[in-house]
Amino acid sequence: NAGVTQTPKFRILKIGQSMTLQCTQDMNHNYMYWYRQDPGMGLKLIYYSVGAGITDKGEVPNGYNVSRSTTEDFPLRLELAAPSQTSVYFCASSRSRGVQADYGYTFGSGTRLTVV
Amino acid sequence: QKEVEQNSGPLSVPEGAIASLNCTYSDRGSQSFFWYRQYSGKSPELIMFIYSNGDKEDGRFTAQLNKASQYVSLLIRDSQPSDSATYLCAVTPPNNDMRFGAGTRLTVKP
Numbered sequence: 001n002a003g004v005t006q007t008p009k010f011r012i013l014k015i016g017q018s019m020t021l022q023c024t025q026d027m028n029h030n031y032m033y034w035y036r037q038d039p040g041m042g043l044k045l046i047y048y049s050v051g052a053g054i055t056d057k058g059e060v061p062n063g064y065n066v067s068r069s070t071t072e073d074f075p076l077r078l079e080l081a082a083p084s085q086t087s088v089y090f091c092a093s094s095r096s097r098g099v100q101a102d103y104g105y106t107f108g109s110g111t112r113l114t115v116v
Numbered sequence: 117q118k119e120v121e122q123n124s125g126p127l128s129v130p131e132g133a134i135a136s137l138n139c140t141y142s143d144r145g146s147q148s149f150f151w152y153r154q155y156s157g158k159s160p161e162l163i164m165f166i167y168s169n170g171d172k173e174d175g176r177f178t179a180q181l182n183k184a185s186q187y188v189s190l191l192i193r194d195s196q197p198s199d200s201a202t203y204l205c206a207v208t209p210p211n212n213d214m215r216f217g218a219g220t221r222l223t224v225k226p
Contacts, residue, residue: 042120043204
């Protein structure tokens with residue numbers, strides 16, 4: 001059971017380039033999330049999805065886009081990369097969301113992105 | 117005021133001691149509280165969750181919740197060098213997704 005798989009693990013982008021961070025989960029979770037983690041700043045929610053075809057913005061969505069065509073996949077698209085997008089990106093999934101029941105997030109291994 | 121605040125540390129304790137990690141949150145309506153452990157260069161992993169006031173124990177870990185004081189803590193008994201990591205407090209405010217603190221870095225010295 002792989003859990004949440006993210007690719008790539010590392011990437012260097014030039015300013016203005018675009019890329020897609022891939023995320024796949026095999027736990028049949030409806031809920032998926034993209035976070036970025038900057039030093040000393042904690043995890044910030046970029047986008048989330050409550051099921052195939054349904055996505056919504058989190059705290060810091062500017063400069064990013066997502067899609068959710070299947071339950072398993074939740075790719076994050078960076079358009080026109082900027083130095084401010086240098087960060088570590090984590091994809092996560094969960095069985096439930098909010099305060100409905102006990103749950104935790106299962107995180108992928110992360111993508112370390114540098115924009116130069 | 118940050119939604120979830122933690123002392124960034126580093127917190128250093130000797131092996132075998134009790135490590136005490138603290139967290140405060142701003143939204144009084146928050147109902148779910150979590151502790152994640154994150155080793156350097158790795159992803160966060162859930163180690164404890166708590167919903168009710170009081171203590172919840174799981175092995176060497178005890179989570180404590182005081183909703184009146186908006187305070188959550190994590191105690192690690194018999195600390196081991198393998199416990200050295202950053203510990204993230206996370207809170208679920210009403211009608212919102214999980215909010216994370218910046219984390220407390222713990223070092224357990226042999």
